[in-house]
Amino acid sequence: xxxxxxxxxxxxxxxxxxxxxxxxxxxxxxxxxxxxxxxxxxxxxxxxxxxxxxxxxxxxxxxxxxxxxxxxxxxxxxxxxxxxxxxxxxxxxxxxxxxxxxxxxxxxxxxxxxxxxxxxxxxxxxxxxxxxxxxxxxxxxxxxxxxxxxxxxxxxxxxxxxxxxxxxxxxxxxxxxxxxxxxxxxxxxxxxxxxxxxxxxxxxxxxxxxxxxxxxxxxxxxxxxxxxxxxx
Numbered sequence: 001x002x003x004x005x006x007x008x009x010x011x012x013x014x015x016x017x018x019x020x021x022x023x024x025x026x027x028x029x030x031x032x033x034x035x036x037x038x039x040x041x042x043x044x045x046x047x048x049x050x051x052x053x054x055x056x057x058x059x060x061x062x063x064x065x066x067x068x069x070x071x072x073x074x075x076x077x078x079x080x081x082x083x084x085x086x087x088x089x090x091x092x093x094x095x096x097x098x099x100x101x102x103x104x105x106x107x108x109x110x111x112x113x114x115x116x117x118x119x120x121x122x123x124x125x126x127x128x129x130x131x132x133x134x135x136x137x138x139x140x141x142x143x144x145x146x147x148x149x150x151x152x153x154x155x156x157x158x159x160x161x162x163x164x165x166x167x168x169x170x171x172x173x174x175x176x177x178x179x180x181x182x183x184x185x186x187x188x189x190x191x192x193x194x195x196x197x198x199x200x201x202x203x204x205x206x207x208x209x210x211x212x213x214x215x216x217x218x219x220x221x222x223x224x225x226x227x228x229x230x231x232x
Contacts, residue, residue, distance in 0.1 A: 017074045019066035019170035023146065023160070028059055032158075033142040035059055037171030038132065038151060041079070041180040043121070045204035046214075047197070047223045048190060049110035050124065051183035054132035055093075055175035056143070058103040066170050078166045078176040083184070090181040093174055106175070107135025108182045113224045120226075129153050148172050194220045 027035060034056050041051045057065070065071060072078070072089050081089070097104045109128040116124050133153060138145070140156045147153065148165035162168055166176040184203055191200035196217045202210050204222075214223070214231055225232050 018069055019072075019074045019173075020063075021066070021169060023144075023169065024059070024063055024066060027144045028063065030144075031142075032059055032144045034139075034144070035062055035171050036133070036136060036138055036143050036145045037147075037165070037169060037173070037175040038129065038145065038153070039148040039166055039172050039176040039179050040125075040128075040151065041176070042183045042204065044206075045224070046206045046210065046227050047113065047199065047204035047220070048187050049112050049183065050116065050121075050128070051108060051110045051179040051186075052125075052128040052132050053106060053108045053175040053179035053182070054129075054136045054138070055106040055171055055178060056104070056136040056138070057171055057174075059144075061100070061103040062171060072170065072173055072177070074170070075167050077164070078173045079180055081177075086177055086181055086184075089177050093178060105136050106178055107132045108178060109135070110183065110186065113222050116224050117226045125151070133157075146172055148176065190222055194222065196220075 024035065036054050036056045038052070038054045040053075042048060043050055071092070073081075078086070097106065109131040111124045111128050129151065130153075138157065140158070143157065145153060145157045145159040146165060146169050147159060147161045149161070149163065151161060153159055162172065165172040167173075187203040188200045191198065197213045197220060198209060204210070214228070219225065219228060219231055
């Protein structure tokens with residue numbers, strides 16, 4: 001970690017609140033052993049996959065982590081952190097998983113653009129959510145599932161969908177960072193395969209630069225044709 005990033009994290013620690021919440025306290029009283037946070041990244045871009053992450057944490061461990069002021073700035077939209085800052089927290093989260101894979105686990109699913117074009121967003125989202133839940137071995141008897149935005153899962157799970165969930169619940173913020181950074185890494189790789197489109201800069205979103213590249217070069221294999229019918 002560079003000195004500049006260390007300084008920024010120190011400043012975040014000094015300013016940040018904790019992630020303690022009534023939901024976690026209530027979950028402990030209800031006897032849940034784990035909490036799973038779920039978020040997505042990349043629903044709106046014109047190219048590349050959508051990324052979904054389920055992040056599972058043992059509740060006792062999550063309660064302790066939520067009290068810390070030095071772990072992810074609380075009550076901030078994790079998607080609006082700078083790319084460098086997100087990368088720092090991504091690496092810190094990976095360290096936690098590596099150090100204690102009994103308390104932490106996660107699964108990322110990235111349905112391709114071709115799946116989105118063939119099946120549509122609704123079915124793709126449903127299948128991806130089921131996949132990430134299987135990936136963390138979610139058990140409806142001992143897991144509380146917290147989801148960001150408008151996401152929903154199978155009714156057999158105890159769940160709550162939270163508007164701006166990544167600003168209010170640590171476990172969703174962690175899922176958000178993993179989903180976003182994993183997708184960003186993928187788009188950076190795609191930029192090397194298709195250099196005319198600058199995917200490393202805009203990550204597939206419909207920026208002016210991206211739209212101009214499409215007009216100039218046409219669509220490439222990772223574009224979502226169903227999102228770009230006027231260009232097909």
